[in-house]
Amino acid sequence: MGNFKVYIVILTWNGLEDTLTCLDSLSHISLPNGVTTQILVIDNGSDVDPCEAIHQRFAEVQTLRNTQNLGFAGGCNVGMRVAMAAGADAVLLLNNDTIVAPDFLAQLLSAQQTLAHPTLAAPLIYDMQQRNLVTFAGGKIDFGRGKFEHRIDIQTSGFLKKPDVSPQKTSEVLKTSEVSAHDYVTGCCMLIPRAVIERIGVLDASFFAYCEDVEYCLRARAQGIDCVLVASSHIWHNESASTRRGLSAGTHSPLKHYLLIRNQIWVIKKYAPRAAKLRYFGLHLPLRAAYYNIGFVLRGRWGKLRGFWRGVAHGFRAQPITNNL
Numbered sequence: 001m002g003n004f005k006v007y008i009v010i011l012t013w014n015g016l017e018d019t020l021t022c023l024d025s026l027s028h029i030s031l032p033n034g035v036t037t038q039i040l041v042i043d044n045g046s047d048v049d050p051c052e053a054i055h056q057r058f059a060e061v062q063t064l065r066n067t068q069n070l071g072f073a074g075g076c077n078v079g080m081r082v083a084m085a086a087g088a089d090a091v092l093l094l095n096n097d098t099i100v101a102p103d104f105l106a107q108l109l110s111a112q113q114t115l116a117h118p119t120l121a122a123p124l125i126y127d128m129q130q131r132n133l134v135t136f137a138g139g140k141i142d143f144g145r146g147k148f149e150h151r152i153d154i155q156t157s158g159f160l161k162k163p164d165v166s167p168q169k170t171s172e173v174l175k176t177s178e179v180s181a182h183d184y185v186t187g188c189c190m191l192i193p194r195a196v197i198e199r200i201g202v203l204d205a206s207f208f209a210y211c212e213d214v215e216y217c218l219r220a221r222a223q224g225i226d227c228v229l230v231a232s233s234h235i236w237h238n239e240s241a242s243t244r245r246g247l248s249a250g251t252h253s254p255l256k257h258y259l260l261i262r263n264q265i266w267v268i269k270k271y272a273p274r275a276a277k278l279r280y281f282g283l284h285l286p287l288r289a290a291y292y293n294i295g296f297v298l299r300g301r302w303g304k305l306r307g308f309w310r311g312v313a314h315g316f317r318a319q320p321i322t323n324n325l
Contacts, residue, residue, distance in 0.1 A: 007088040009079030013044040018097040025099035044075040071208030097238040107233035118193045122185035123233035138182035138229040143276035185227045187213030211263035254307035265315025
């Protein structure tokens, strides 16, 4: 692999310390011969501009500051467009609240190179606090139940029912299926070849946040592009660090409840088979609504109740899907 440039796009929003930790881990990565990287940090309208602090520690990192919060999808799209205009051969989307193994990118690139056609590739993801706990080993979609789930088992010839395999032991367990296809891979860390972006475009910015990676993968799979987990590649993730910040009750803000149900409905309306739609809208959505409503009312969480129902209402409205660069 020669003269191959990867743009690493990192989105940050009021998360300077996480971003600096992520950049520090990236400064120790090893790359195959001929591969170069350019890190681009997109600040998504943070309260305080982090760009100067980033440049003081990491002079080689490019930064770009949005004047407002464009959401995960919109913010990443800014970086993807910059990367494409600069001639990137691949774009790596990476959450700012992650740290990476030194060979994580080399493993992703090696896996993509061995496959016959372009793919979306993601690493095995571990929890930042419980360092041996797997939190993502591929994505599974159940349209009928409205579930877009992170698998936490590791696939070999069957499944290893043990989600706490250490990185050192993972390579011993995964001898024949280090690269495996899944329904989707997470936008937390997704390596996207240039050819894929040229074919299907960037993320759908109307999602703002949540499920945009699911929609992107479904769009890719409709074009014959596989979504693969590369289990020899490892990162660690402080999951939902930005969305949990400042919460006084529960793990989901009213905005997160709104986005999750709205975007889930959008994905199911667009991609689910007819039978699965009937099951979801006729059974599982009403059951979920009843469950959440009872919980919100009993706990007096009226903002979350409003957010959920606003998300349901907006989910049923027709929205444009923008795939163009």
